[in-house]
Amino acid sequence: MNVPGREINPHISVDCVIFGFSTNQLKVLLIKRAHTGPSGKRIKDHKLPGDFITINEDLDLAASRTLEELTGLKDIYLQQFAFFGRPGRISNRVDIDWLNATTGHEIQRVVTAAYYSLINITETNSDFAIKNNAAWIDIQQVPDLAFDHDTIIANGLKHLQKTLRNEPIGFELLPEKFIIRELQSLYEVILGCALDNRNFRKKILKSKYMVQLEEKQSGVAHKPAYYYRFDRNIYEKHKKESLGFNF
C-alpha cells in the first residue's frame, strides 16, 4: 500500500437528491445559486443540496444534517447510492470560482458521496426549504446544473426506479394516509409508464402491509375512495413473501 506523499487530499462532500411528489409530478429540491461569474456578470443557476463533511463527521450523518438544515425534517428515508470522484468533475470555471469564493479555500478536488432521499412535501417543510433558497423542480424540467449534478440526479432517479420495483418505498413520498390512486400515480410517474388500475390494486393489496382506514375521501365529485396507510411492521414480518413487483 503506497500513500501519495502529497499535502492535499481530496475534499469529501455529500450531495442529496431529494425527491418529493406533488400535483402528480416527481420533483427534486434544488438550491438556487446566484453569484458573480468570471466575466463579472451575475449568474443564476441551480445545484444539488450538499455540503463538505466535517473532519469527524460520518457521511450518513452529514447527509441527514444537510437534509435537516434544508427542510427541518429528521428521520427521513435517505440512502447512499453512488460516489462521484472523477478528477475532472469540477472543471467548469464558474464552479471552481464559486467553490473558492464560498469556502474561502483553494478547493482542488472533491469526491462526493451521493444520497437520495424521499420526503413527503408539506406546507411546513416546503416553506422551510424555500426560506433556505431552495426550490422544488419537476424532474422533467431540471435545468442545467452546476458541477456534474445532472449526472448525479439521473443516476439517483435510476436507483429510485429500481428500488421502487423491489421495495415498498413509495409511501415515503406520500402523507401518512393516502388513497390507492395516489400511490398508483406515484408509481406511474416514477416508472414512466401507465399501469392498469385494477391490476395495480390487486397487486398492492395482496401485500398485507396496506391497511385500510375507515375514513373515506369527502367532497369529491365521484365515488369516494378509502384512505390507506402503510404498516411497516407488517411489511417487516412478511418481507420474504412479498419480494418485488414486476410492472
Place this chain on the structure above:
Amino acid sequence: MNVPGREINPHISVDCVIFGFSTNQLKVLLIKRAHTGPSGKRIKDHKLPGDFITINEDLDLAASRTLEELTGLKDIYLQQFAFFGRPGRISNRVDIDWLNATTGHEIQRVVTAAYYSLINITETNSDFAIKNNAAWIDIQQVPDLAFDHDTIIANGLKHLQKTLRNEPIGFELLPEKFIIRELQSLYEVILGCALDNRNFRKKILKSKYMVQLEEKQSGVAHKPAYYYRFDRNIYEKHKKESLGFNF
C-alpha cells in the same frame, strides 16, 4: 456551504472485494498481512486488497489499478457498491499502527470506496496473486479481518447476490466456455440454495445469450455435457425482454 477550516481532510481509499469461483466454492482474494503489533509480537491477519487513491486519480481507475497490480488482469468486471466513512471505522490499535507504519504518515481518518469484482481464477492470475501475498479464501471461512473489512465483504456479497438475480454476471466468474452444471453450481453457491437442474436449464436457455458450442466434455464417467459460452452482444440486444430471475 461551509467548509471545515481544518488542514486535514480524510484520506480516500478504494477496497476491492474480489470474488472468484473454484472447486464449487465462492472465494475472495485477501491480502495476508504480517506485522508487529503494539505488544511487540508478530501478528498475522488478512485484509481486503485496496489502496489510497493518488491526488489526481479517478476512483474507478484506482480500483482497477489495485486489481491489476494484484492479479495482472485488465478489463475485469468491477463495480462500486458502497462507501464506508464512519469516523470510528479505524479504531483498532493494531490497524492504526499498521497504517502509520506502512504509509509513514499519521493517518487520521479514511473514507473508503468499496468495489466488488468478479474474476475467473486461472493458474496464471492465481500464481500472480499468490506472489503478491494474496490468498483465495472460501467465503464461508473468512477469518476476522482488519479494519471493518468483514462488513465490507458481507455487504459486497449481498450486492453480488442481488445482482446475480437480475443480471447475467455469473459468467464473469467462469472461463470462456463452461457447462450448464457449472453455472448452476455457481448460482447455488452464491445464492445459498439448491436449484432444480431441469428448471434452471429451461430458464437459462430461454435467455438467448447462451450459445451452445460443438465441443463436449471428454473423459467424464457419464454422459458428456456440451460447452456453452455467454454472448454479450445478444444479451445487450434482448436486454428489455430478459429481466431478472426469480429463483
Place this chain on the structure above:
DNA sequence: ATAGTTAGCGTATTTTTTACGTTAACTTTG
C-alpha cells in the same frame, strides 16, 4: 455386460401476470 453417474428433454400443476368488463357512490349540471 453391468452398475453408476450426470446430461438433457418433457409434462402436469400451480402461481403470477395481463387484459378487460361491470356496478357503486359521489358531485355537478340543466
Place this chain on the structure above:
DNA sequence: CAAAGTTAACGTAAAAAATACGCTAACTAT
C-alpha cells in the same frame, strides 16, 4: 331532481411463468 360525468372497487378469463417431478441418453469404471 334526474341525468351526466367521474373515479372506486370488485371480478373473471386467458396467457405466461414458476414449480415439481419422471424418464431416457451417453459416457466411464468394474
